[in-house]
Amino acid sequence: MTKPPVPKTTAKAVAAAPKAAAAPSPTPAEIVGQVGASVGHTLERALDPLTTALKRAGLRRAEKAASQGSPPLVSEEAVQAAKPAAVAPGKPSLAVSPLAVPFPTIPPIAGVEIATGRAGFYKHAREDMLLMRFAEGTSCAGVFTRHGVGSAPVDWCKRQLAATGGQDVRALVVNAGCANSFTGKPGADAVRRVATAVGKRFDCRQRDVMMASTGVIGVILDDAKIISNLREVEARFTQDAWAGAASAIMTTDTFPKGAYATALIDGHEVRIAGITKGSGMIAPDMATMLAFVATDAAIAPAALQTLVSLYTRTTFNCVTVDGDRSTNDTLLLFATGQSGAPKIHRAGDRRLADFREKLEAVLLDLALQLVRDGEGASKFVKITVNGAESPLSARKIARTIAESPLVKTAFAGEDANWGRIAMAVGRADEPINRERISIRFGDLYAARDGLVSADYDEAAMSAYVKKAEFEVSVDVGVGKGTATVWTCDLTKQYVAINGDYRS
Numbered sequence: 103m104t105k106p107p108v109p110k111t112t113a114k115a116v117a118a119a120p121k122a123a124a125a126p127s128p129t130p131a132e133i134v135g136q137v138g139a140s141v142g143h144t145l146e147r148a149l150d151p152l153t154t155a156l157k158r159a160g161l162r163r164a165e166k167a168a169s170q171g172s173p174p175l176v177s178e179e180a181v182q183a184a185k186p187a188a189v190a191p192g193k194p195s196l197a198v199s200p201l202a203v204p205f206p207t208i209p210p211i212a213g214v215e216i217a218t219g220r221a222g223f224y225k226h227a228r229e230d231m232l233l234m235r236f237a238e239g240t241s242c243a244g245v246f247t248r249h250g251v252g253s254a255p256v257d258w259c260k261r262q263l264a265a266t267g268g269q270d271v272r273a274l275v276v277n278a279g280c281a282n283s284f285t286g287k288p289g290a291d292a293v294r295r296v297a298t299a300v301g302k303r304f305d306c307r308q309r310d311v312m313m314a315s316t317g318v319i320g321v322i323l324d325d326a327k328i329i330s331n332l333r334e335v336e337a338r339f340t341q342d343a344w345a346g347a348a349s350a351i352m353t354t355d356t357f358p359k360g361a362y363a364t365a366l367i368d369g370h371e372v373r374i375a376g377i378t379k380g381s382g383m384i385a386p387d388m389a390t391m392l393a394f395v396a397t398d399a400a401i402a403p404a405a406l407q408t409l410v411s412l413y414t415r416t417t418f419n420c421v422t423v424d425g426d427r428s429t430n431d432t433l434l435l436f437a438t439g440q441s442g443a444p445k446i447h448r449a450g451d452r453r454l455a456d457f458r459e460k461l462e463a464v465l466l467d468l469a470l471q472l473v474r475d476g477e478g479a480s481k482f483v484k485i486t487v488n489g490a491e492s493p494l495s496a497r498k499i500a501r502t503i504a505e506s507p508l509v510k511t512a513f514a515g516e517d518a519n520w521g522r523i524a525m526a527v528g529r530a531d532e533p534i535n536r537e538r539i540s541i542r543f544g545d546l547y548a549a550r551d552g553l554v555s556a557d558y559d560e561a562a563m564s565a566y567v568k569k570a571e572f573e574v575s576v577d578v579g580v581g582k583g584t585a586t587v588w589t590c591d592l593t594k595q596y597v598a599i600n601g602d603y604r605s
Contacts, residue, residue, distance in 0.1 A: 201474035212341075418469045420586060514592055544566050
């Protein structure tokens with residue numbers, strides 16, 4: 103999470119959050135962005151036909167696999183067996199989320215080497231630096247925040263991907279503890295110096311080095327901390343360090359987040375692995391947080407860009423924790439081409455059918471883990487809006503519900519206050535038919551056709567929202583548009599964590 107500087111406050115120990123959770127039963131919905139700002143909306147319109155075809159063919163199979171506990175999504179048994187540590191490995195004093203899921207077993211991805219180290223961006227002892235080195239010829243694609251402030255590493259990645267077309271990217275450097283956002287030319291110079299130093303060590307051009315940062319906004323990156331540690335960190339390169347990589351990029355995260363799947367391309371097995379970080383300042387408008395996904399498939403950069411843009415729409419852009427977009431949101435997808443599978447040049451190639459499904463499932467798995475680790479979260483909530491004028495209208499209504507402080511605090515208090523949901527629907531400023539609105543909690547109707555449901559049962563509603571995970575559905579009665587957004591509740595812990603963020 104990236105946060106702006108705030109007046110220093112007294113540090114508080116954050117109490118352990120409530121009860122353990124059952125597993126998710128996910129289903130997705132919404133995209134943005136190519137490598138650039140305004141390009142995102144144009145690309146979204148252009149991809150709509152492809153979205154419909156691929157989404158129906160692939161995503162429902164991924165959801166079905168999830169509901170059966172198949173990888174890469176997490177089963178209920180795995181959640182119960184997780185038994186996470188009492189204290190998070192990121193920021194001291196944060197209790198592990200009660201909604202946490204275990205880090206999966208991720209085998210090596212051919213053509214990817216990983217190393218982590220401590221650059222010293224935090225006062226306490228922890229790893230805060232990640233290096234990834236990729237095989238020669240690796241393709242890369244990315245989506246980035248459309249936040250008006252942005253950050254130096256985001257600017258760097260967008261510029262270099264535009265210059266190279268995503269061809270032959272060789273390295274990734276990530277730091278936690280300093281966002282290097284709102285830092286002007288000094289921040290941009292720091293990124294350039296790091297990329298130059300890494301390029302020299304890895305025998306590649308500086309433009310072949312991707313960069314990402316997360317932490318406090320308004321602080322210029324001390325690039326010397328990274329550069330001086332390159333030799334030591336480089337000595338630790340291994341193909342089997344995904345869990346360590348996920349931990350090194352955490353900020354207020356309380357558990358490391360990863361996902362893994364295998365797919366077939368023309369009879370060849372390929373692997374897909376990814377990690378992400380994010381806990382607060384999560385309301386993506388492209389991707390969210392930082393996320394890095396690698397595959398040993400051979401996919402041309404243009405096709406890779408289409409895929410990552412398309413599936414961001416139905417995964418990362420459908421989760422929200424607090425409604426605040428980050429300045430540093432970055433999702434990078436790397437394809438090393440080391441699997442032996444034939445190289446694919448078109449995103450719509452039929453040989454990619456299984457790969458598309460598995461890639462979307464991996465991205466969805468990562469996105470849902472962000473919600474499970476929402477700062478102070480104790481409830482995991484799926485919100486679906488039907489009957490809207492369009493999918494975009496449905497998404498806006500769903501996000502308005504999901505980001506309403508009144509709705510989220512009601513969830514935290516285990517209060518099935520459906521009137522707050524009706525309020526949020528109306529203030530989304532989208533077409534609705536008040537006389538046809540229906541609101542459900544799970545299978546329980548709170549309202550039908552614009553009125554309190556005749557079979558409304560307050561006791562049953564109250565019992566339902568005491569669950570750690572539940573669903574809310576709304577029909578606004580004007581069309582066929584539908585969208586799903588996942589969110590969490592808003593608790594006192596969120597205030598405590600953010601009040602002491604820089605302490």
